Amino acid sequence: MTTLIEIRNLGIAYGGQTGWTDVVEEVSFEIARGETFGLVGESGCGKSTVAYRLLGYGSPNSRVQTGQVLFEGQDLLTLDAKALADMRGNRIALIPQNPTTALSPGMRVGQQIREMILTHRALPNGISMVDRIRELFALVGLPDVSRRYPHELSGGQQQRVTIAMAVACNPDLLVLDEPTTGLDVTTQRQIIQLLSDLRSRIGMAMLYVTHDLALLAQIADRVGVMYAGKLVEVARCGTLLSHPAHPYSSGLIASIPSTLPGHNGARGLRGVLRRDQISSGCKFEPRCDHATATCRSIPQALVAVGDAQSVACMHWSDVAVKQLPISSNVVAIRSKQESEALLSLDKLSLSYSRTGWLAGMFGNAPVPIVRDIDLELRAGEVVALVGESGSGKSTIARAISGRLAPASGTINLDGRPLSPTLAGRTVQQLREMQYIFQNPDASLNPRRSVRAILERPLKHFGIEFTPETLVAALENVGMHADYLDRFPEQLSGGQRQRIAIARALLVNPKLLICDEILSALDVSVQAKIVELLLSLKEQHSVAMLFISHDLAVVRQLADRVAVLYRGELMQMVDTDALDSSPLHPYTEMLLRATPGLRKDHYVPRPAAMPNSQPIPGKGCPLAGRCPRQVGTICAERRPIPQMTQAGFIRCHIPVAELAQGVQLSVGE
Template sequence: MPLLSVEHLTVTFNPDSRPVPAVTGVDLHVDAGETLAVVGESGSGKTVTALSVLGLTPRPPACRTTGTIRLGDTDLTSLDARGWRSVRGRRVAMVFQDPSTALNPLLTLGTQIADAIRAHEPVGRAAARERALAALELARLPQPGTRLEQYPHQLSGGMRQRAAIALALAAGPQLLIADEPTTALDVAVQAEILDMLDTLRRDLGMGLILITHDLGTVATHADRVAVMYAGRVVETGPTGQVLGDPRMPYTRALLAATPRLDAPARQRLVAIGGHPPDLAVAAPGCAFAPRCPVALDVCRDERPALRPHAPDQLAACHHPEAPLPGPVAAEHDPTSAGEPTGEPVAEFDEVVLHYPVRRGLLRRVVDRVRAVDGVSLRLWPGRTLALVGESGSGKTSLTRTLLRLERPTGGTVSYSGIDVTRPDREQLRRLQREVQVVFQNPYASLDPRMTVAQILAEPLRVHRLDASRTELVRLLEQVGLDAAALDRHPAAFSGGQRQRIAIARALGPRPRLIVCDEAVSALDVSIQAQVLNLLADLQREHDLSYLFITHDLAVVRSVAHDIAVMRHGRIVEHGPAERIYGSPTHEYTRLLLEMAPGHPTQAPSGRTAAWSR
């Protein structure tokens, strides 16, 4: 008997007014010790399905849930509030995408984890504290004894995610749901956390549902995969079969849109045209038909059922053998090779940034953190410089000196001849318009009290630019959203949609330089391809420069002209992207490439063909 069995799950929001079927007829199962990956675009129903398993969807009349969810021999859909409290955390737990929202900022880690244990088991505080320490050790958090007394804000992003995993594991659940657990983490921490989850799954016999948009992660860490689109499962089966020989055009389109480490440098990605359907509008036929390049009349008139096409592989397609059009060859980019020309857009010259460490009653400076330690770089017109490295390597600290969010301890930072640390009034105004930034976390970078129209119009009005509704609609269309988004607030959008709004806001003032701090890490692969292609098009049209900070080396491969690898506040390797990917000279650079998910040299048992095709 499967550990988890989901049959005919349907989740409908606003069932009595304007019904929105977020999930329709979903069937899934997970065995003990197995990893099931659930993939699909934002709004496909992945997270709503996971929340249904936890009983966290809204109660009637706001939401109606039908179907059967069984965990072992327990029918979860029949539980009342008290029954859910006994199951949630004890038998099934969840690791959310943003650990900052999952951890209470007012409580130490030890208190939070001990409280979670005592909520399910009649143990004393001392015993619960010992269990909390064991959970932190299980999650491989360094110095777990010290971490018990720390608050979430005192940990790095990777450590916070480990603490969130420890919190989820504290009561010994049979099933763990991980919703984008490594989206914002660098490749080293990402590899450590995914390997840790694999080990815990094997050692504890725990079932794992991995919700992700990273198909490289799916290829190397999942036993089976379920592809969702418009609230339905459209293809499912063993990972090697589904990714190695996909039968649903949507699955093939996702694979084609995914950046690859072994692809040619700066190759244009194959984006999926159109937009996901409005689930509130019932339509006959296959939901993917309006975007499918091989759709026939039958696809638009009749919805296909999930049917077997190979051993254990199901796909919902009327003609799964139809070949998709091949990728369009990328146009020649004259800036992709050779030496840069012209004057640098921005320069870092021996930049040093030290943070004081204060201790004692008088808060005396006893040491300094060398966040940036003598970095020299140049950004050239019409080129993309990718800054890569682990968390804490100094990437963001260096960038903050260009954005005037930090004053360097030493060295100089200049933009187009302007000393960034001492601009006059006119130079400051020019800096604020011509240098824009897209931050990593769209939840924190968008004002929740403002509508999208207000968010987009604010910088335009500040710089006396066109802020008409027509211009705002044009900005949204550039990033794959429509005019209906203008009158809504950020809370009405998924994480990926919020990031697209943030990118549209950065494009509004028509900048010369855009700093992209993990700008596409929250996007699913189809929207990521659209945005990366858009950034490339804008770069060619307007001679834009990009400073691209990311942990995703496959994305770097598709966008960067030059790469600078940072470690411990210093540049350890710098040069043209083709040279660094083809023959890296520093051991640290080689290590980062080897740890990247879906790297061609990786050979997990039974899954190599899925990613090396």
């Protein structure tokens, strides 16, 4: 294949009060036309820094020390601002991690795509602008949403709009920066299918930056693994995932949780990246179980070790033989005690009121979001709340935390009713219940140092502390004291999330509400956070409502799983019984969509009766989409919960018949 873009010996440094620090060193790789190249590594390894240089982007305090970025033979690092502007969006396009910040909130999405096309004069001959925009929406699987604003679309729809913008000018190269982080598993799979389809139809090459190796297995041709600013391994995707040659690659893969039975623990990487501990030789030496004295003094460079596989390790041949040690002795012990409920929801229903122009168009009657939720959570128990975006998971969490008053029903803590709003709750209740938000960019004060962020809740609740208290809090989430005097903007997304988690844990809560807290973290850090949460659960009986779309992580951490769809609980099941208990058709859909480390050619199962829609408030919310729908009863009548040995299922199909469903084969 013809090489489209080549990165040669790229070196990038960031400047600060103490001078310049190298963050990317001697990175070299190429991408052929029509090829997808994955770039993976832990937060802070430099993968996004490399990716954005392909578009000529760099922060004001960064500089290119060495190297070239050759696009069709032209060095992008030598182009002026106008030439780069002509290139971006036209020949090389970006799909960012967060579509909410990438789309202008004050412009309709159709206008934003129109602006992209006009900027690069990329309207094909013989087609109108309106038709071209509709064509792009159809290309990404959307109806014509031209007149909608970004806030009127779901997260998955927003990401599809950014993809439509990125491909509007038929670019030769797409740079994707964690494009599916935070999306539920079914939406992730739809985006991956969409990108694969676009690549085959348009012939684009892709640089896919991610920490999700399971998703990368479904789309990448080759993968480069980065550690501390250097490439340590490059190989075909299948080769890397089945036979990694570098100890770091092996550790990353071993950290990935699985949905397979019996895979409740992970063999992970020990320690964390400490740039102050990096030796003059191999950068991974302080964390490597294969390291010898020579590793500390002799730098490692990529050398070919097989067909299209290169590795920067003198002991690469030992990696496949030796097994990494278990990262922790902590094992998920499922809570079986029948103690009093710490938190209970009784017939909880929630709604949002229409405001502004929506109220003028549709009236101001409340819009029901969540309906008749009964849920109990005991001390030391972890209940996972899973479901797709828009199912109501975060809305329930908002109500429990006092940020949304219930339309009906009650919320009890320690057997006492909670005030529906924060203003009516006691200081003790506020301390005992801590919320960890999904997006640390919005939950951390950008004008406060990490030290001040951690000190604030301690001072607010009158808890005595010492400097060692803050250091210990950071070490619990895989960070160290050097971060105390940094500001959020000086941290990676994963590092910011760890600060948010550390802040919540500092006040010793009884209940943690964890709202997608692992979605922005790489797999090695996820493993450490899961280990920490399990330790809190076992040693301090901390209860958790764990909101997630990652069923592999849920299998590791949760005692019970509550499956939510369009505001209704479809199933409650013990985690250990997921493989033996009857499954609701929707639970089965979620499990099937969870990717594994082999390319599985996943295709969503079609609905049995696509024209049968549920009657609001009466029918099953899954009607019209359910592959096992029964006549019209599903659309017209709300199913009654059926008890099982491991919980309940809300479905018209008898439990015995559900138990005879197709056997799942997921997470392989």
